[in-house]
Amino acid sequence: xxxxxxxxxxxxxxxxxxxxxxxxxxxxxxxxxxxxxxxxxxxxxxxxxxxxxxxxxxxxxxxxxxxxxxxxxxxxxxxxxxxxxxxxxxxxxxxxxxxxxxxxxxxxxxxxxxxxxxxxxxxxxxxxxxxxxxxxxxxxxxxxxxxxxxxxxxxxxxxxxxxxxxxxxxxxxxxxxxxxxxxxxxxxxxxxxxxxxxxxxxxxxxxxxxxxxxxxxxxxxxxxxxxxxxxxxxxxxxxxxxxxxxxxxxxxxxxxxxxx
Amino acid sequence: xxxxxxxxxxxxxxxxxxxxxxxxxxxxxxxxxxxxxxxxxxxxxxxxxxxxxxxxxxxxxxxxxxxxxxxxxxxxxxxxxxxxxxxxxxxxxxxxxxxxxxxxxxxxxxxxxxxxxxxxxxxxxxxxxxxxxxxxxxxxxxxxxxxxxx
Ligand SMILES: Cc1cc2nc3c(=O)[nH]c(=O)nc-3n(C[C@H](O)[C@H](O)[C@H](O)COP(=O)(O)OP(=O)(O)OC[C@H]3O[C@@H](n4cnc5c(N)ncnc54)[C@H](O)[C@@H]3O)c2cc1C
Ligand code: FES
Ligand code: FES
Numbered sequence: 359x360x361x362x363x364x365x366x367x368x369x370x371x372x373x374x375x376x377x378x379x380x381x382x383x384x385x386x387x388x389x390x391x392x393x394x395x396x397x398x399x400x401x402x403x404x405x406x407x408x409x410x411x412x413x414x415x416x417x418x419x420x421x422x423x424x425x426x427x428x429x430x431x432x433x434x435x436x437x438x439x440x441x442x443x444x445x446x447x448x449x450x451x452x453x454x455x456x457x458x459x460x461x462x463x464x465x466x467x468x469x470x471x472x473x474x475x476x477x478x479x480x481x482x483x484x485x486x487x488x489x490x491x492x493x494x495x496x497x498x499x500x501x502x503x504x505x506x507x508x509x510x511x512x513x514x515x516x517x518x519x520x521x522x523x524x525x526x527x528x529x530x531x532x533x534x535x536x537x538x539x540x541x542x543x544x545x546x547x548x549x550x551x552x553x554x555x556x557x558x559x560x561x562x563x564x565x566x567x568x569x570x571x572x573x574x575x576x577x578x579x580x581x582x583x584x585x586x587x588x589x590x591x592x593x594x595x596x597x598x599x600x601x602x603x604x605x606x607x608x609x610x611x612x613x614x615x616x617x618x
Numbered sequence: 619x620x621x622x623x624x625x626x627x628x629x630x631x632x633x634x635x636x637x638x639x640x641x642x643x644x645x646x647x648x649x650x651x652x653x654x655x656x657x658x659x660x661x662x663x664x665x666x667x668x669x670x671x672x673x674x675x676x677x678x679x680x681x682x683x684x685x686x687x688x689x690x691x692x693x694x695x696x697x698x699x700x701x702x703x704x705x706x707x708x709x710x711x712x713x714x715x716x717x718x719x720x721x722x723x724x725x726x727x728x729x730x731x732x733x734x735x736x737x738x739x740x741x742x743x744x745x746x747x748x749x750x751x752x753x754x755x756x757x758x759x760x761x762x763x764x765x766x767x768x
Contacts, residue, residue, distance in 0.1 A: 359636035361619065361682040383680060387660055390678040393637050394658040403636070407683050454748020455726070456675045457660055540747030541661060 360402040367411035367490070370517060373404060375492040378514035380404040384412075384427055385460035387453070388469045412464065412519060417441075422525050423488075426464025426518045430476075431455070433463070441525040444479035444549045447532040451475060451547075454540050464518045467503065470510040470566075477504065477567040478549035479532050481559035485523040491516040504566045528553030529616035533608045534561075535596075545596040548584070548608040552616035556580055558609055563588035563601045577617060581609035621685040625650065626694030634681040641665045641676035643684070644691060652692040652721045656750075663749030666722040666729075667691050673729040675748075692721035695728060704728050707766035708759075715753035723749045727763050736767055 362380055364370035374380060380402035383389045392398045406412055412427035415438055422441060424433075430449035432438065439446035452458050452475050466476040467487060477500070486497040489512060500521075503511050512518065530551040536542030547561040556577060559569045570587045572580050590601035622631050625648060632647040639658070644650045644667070654664035658677045665676040668690040676689075696702035701709070704727045714720050723746065730737055730745040737745065742763050751759060 361636045361680070363682070363685070383683070386678045386680055386683065387675075390639060390680060391659045393680075394639060394677060399637070403680065403682075405680065405683050453660065454663065455729075455745060456663060456666060456673055456748045457678075459672045460674050460678060540744075 359400065361405055362402055363405040363408055365408050367409055367519065370404065370406065370409050371490055371492050371515075374517055375515040377402050377404070382406055382468065382517060384462045384465045384468075385429065387457050387461040388465055406464075406517070417525075420524070422523055424463055424521045424523070426462060426467070426520055428463045430458035430461050430463075433476075434458070442479065442483065442523075443526055444482065444530040444532040444551065445476065448475045448479045448534070448547070448549065451532070451534045451539075451542070451544075463521060467500075467510065467518050467521070468512070470504045470506075470508050472507050472565055472567065473544045473547070473562045474567070475532075475534065475544060475547060475561065478547055478559035478561050479530070480521060480523060481567055481569045482530060482549045482551040482557040483523040483526065485521045487511075487518060488520040488522060489513075489516045490519045495519070497522065501566075501569055507565045526551065531612050531615050533612055535604050535608070543595065546590070546601045546604045546608070548605060548612060550609065550612035550616055552577075552613065556613075558584045558612070560584065560588060560605055560608075562595070563590040563605055565589065577613055580613060581606045584609045619682060621681060623684050623686065624688045626690055632681070636682060638681050639677045640667070640669075640679040640681045640684045640689070643681035644676060644689070650691050650693050654718055654721055656718065660748075661750070662719070662722070663726060663746075664719050664722040666725040666749065668725065668729060673726060690725075692725055695724065702728065704731070704762075704766045708762045711758050711762035711765050713754060713758040713762035719749060719751040719753075723751065723759060727766060730763070731767060737763070 381400040382404045412425045415424045430452045433449040466474045485500045487503040532549045534547040535545045544562040551557045585606040590598040656662040656664045660675045667676045
């Protein structure tokens, strides 16, 4: 195995194009588990921790840019937490303090799990994923970036560099069902943004996180619409029927919270 | 590959396999077995260390990622015969049974009190939610944290 540690984004993109098989590692909270248990043995890993361009977040012309290396702990801090409350709430539910200190938004996108807790809040915020390679930069709507369970639109020479989205202009929230408060993979999760339009996105209730929209006047019918849009399965964490029911309840509660 | 890092204030060097964790490097290469290995998947917190002052699971950090960085393990908190106040509080409160979870909980508590010297009950529970203990039932651990905060 080889460890490549670029010190700039240009170097990272060059190394990725020269070593397309190199597996990026940011916080390592997904990848190290796989390596520790010998589930994968990559020929090379690309350590993104020393790439300053991937860190932090910024705001220009009203658009927020979250670096791929933004951690959950950072997303929970003001002033960002006030600009993206649902992402902050979702971040608070991730793992434990140790996991939130290391785990990144870029890593959640890289994993593209149907249960990824950053995905629903980013979806309701209309996020674009910024992908870069030596060939240039492109933006893909988050809904098109995740193409299946743990599958995404990244080309082999590309990295996620950032996510671009609009700050919350209306009330928004995030809710997650699980057996305890910490260390829980969502049985089902829901993000809601209640502006002129109602936008809900859920996790763990289909192969990919899905965005459901409706006019604000249709709030009464919205919980049913969200539940119908789901394609849940029975698994060790819960049944499909339970997930659909929980989505209905979460949407109702989220609406109560946001429209109050 | 060779990595150079600061461990408990000392400049150290280690020859590591590219795929090994910081936890493995600390225990097997640097002679610091204080950080414990129970799950190797971020679930138990017994491997908690401070990486550049931030609480992390050493099992989820690639040793190579710690190259050039600063690590504090439980061994760096007190000295033999001179335990850290948090360690003393754990002993006094009876928060140690088998002791396997203790190093991780001590590091997590030191981190909590550094950020919040007078933590609320909720803050204590939240801060220690990534550390599992199979013996104590946690009540005495919370006592220890309250005692250390005094
Ligand atoms: C104990 C524990 C609890 C957890 N709890 C939760 C939870 O509650 N909710 C949740 O959603 N997740 C949870 N996770 C999973 C994990 O923490 C998240 O998915 C996290 O966001 C991963 O980020 P990372 O930086 O650690 O990713 P890494 O492990 O470094 O990488 C993950 C994947 O993304 C790729 N990648 C990383 N960065 C980039 C990039 N910039 N460009 C392209 N590809 C990239 C990697 O190659 C890899 O395939 C948990 C994990 C653990 C171990
Ligand atoms: S050994 Fe690292 S969290 Fe359990
Ligand atoms: S004292 Fe035994 S696991 Fe905590």
